Amino acid sequence: MHKTLGTFAKYLKAQKLKFTKERGAVLQEMFLHRGHLEAEDLLYSLRRKKKGASRATVYRTLELLMDSGIVRKVDLGHGHSHYELVLDHPHHEHMVCVNCGKVLEFSDKKIEMALKRLCKKSRFEHTSHHFQVFGYCDKCRRTKTQEE
Amino acid sequence: MHKTLGTFAKYLKAQKLKFTKERGAVLQEMFLHRGHLEAEDLLYSLRRKKKGASRATVYRTLELLMDSGIVRKVDLGHGHSHYELVLDHPHHEHMVCVNCGKVLEFSDKKIEMALKRLCKKSRFEHTSHHFQVFGYCDKCRRTKTQEE
DNA sequence: CCTGTAATTGAGATTGAATCTCAATCTCGA
DNA sequence: TCGAGATTGAGATTCAATCTCAATTACAGG
The missing domain is CATH 3.30.1490.190 (Ferric-uptake regulator, C-terminal dimerisarion domain)
Structure with a gap:
């Protein structure tokens, strides 16, 4: 997590973007759940913890996490996207x-x-x-x- | 086409369903376009020819064509489905x-x-x-x- | 050829994922 | 500390796909 957080912070800085608590919360939630997570599940999970981030922010942050290579989008044939941490997890x-x-x-x-x-x-x-x-x-x- | 039309008619009869001009038009349109077709394109193509079939009917008919093995759904990663004729076209x-x-x-x-x-x-x-x-x-x- | 009934249709409402809008708010470098 | 510029969130919007239900149609049996 620490390392990935650093990667994300570095990426944001390089793009002249800001690190916010919402973005941090989304990344943390990805680590908590591991496996394949849907954006909506992530959203509700955050809401339950009152560490809210709006739907728009969740999707926007996932986009950033993909751009920075931390997360990848997974198509499981459900008609909507799932997301998973890349970590040391090679393509599969x-x-x-x-x-x-x-x-x-x-x-x-x-x-x-x-x-x-x-x-x-x-x-x-x-x-x-x-x-x-x-x-x-x-x-x-x-x-x-x-x-x- | 003739053979496929027969297959479809037979399938419908076996299921105690009816052969309608709308269902015929959808099948015909699939033959006209070959290749990979989106449901919406099929819908508008039919509308242009005044051989309309509503959106609901197009989707319902595609479902039937899949059940009868005439058409298969194709996922091209566009976030929505495409359809193609099975014919003598094996899996690919x-x-x-x-x-x-x-x-x-x-x-x-x-x-x-x-x-x-x-x-x-x-x-x-x-x-x-x-x-x-x-x-x-x-x-x-x-x-x-x-x-x- | 009729007729009755069960299937079908279409317009429009609805769902669900995902994106967009924009005023209010926040971050961070100078 | 301050201000420019980035970010956020509530809600509107988009797009594919499905559902609703009253009006229509196909077709088996007479």
């Missing part, structure tokens, strides 16, 4: 359980290599990608089988 | 140019295999997935380089 993909919503992370060198090769073939300059796999996690798979 | 992934919006399709056995293996390892029952790659298509890549 997500498996989403369509029954309980659980999210597993994975990454695979073979897939990365294959993608690189495909882009080259299509003369496509890759900048980023999203890969969401949907299905049933171990637990829900078992439950489902019993019910049938 | 998308490369989206962030500059001009062009969409390239690809699919890769190696990636499929790797994914299968990963799911097995995580005891995850795969049902579907979305894979969007963002970057610059050949043309935009060249233009971009010149401008720098």
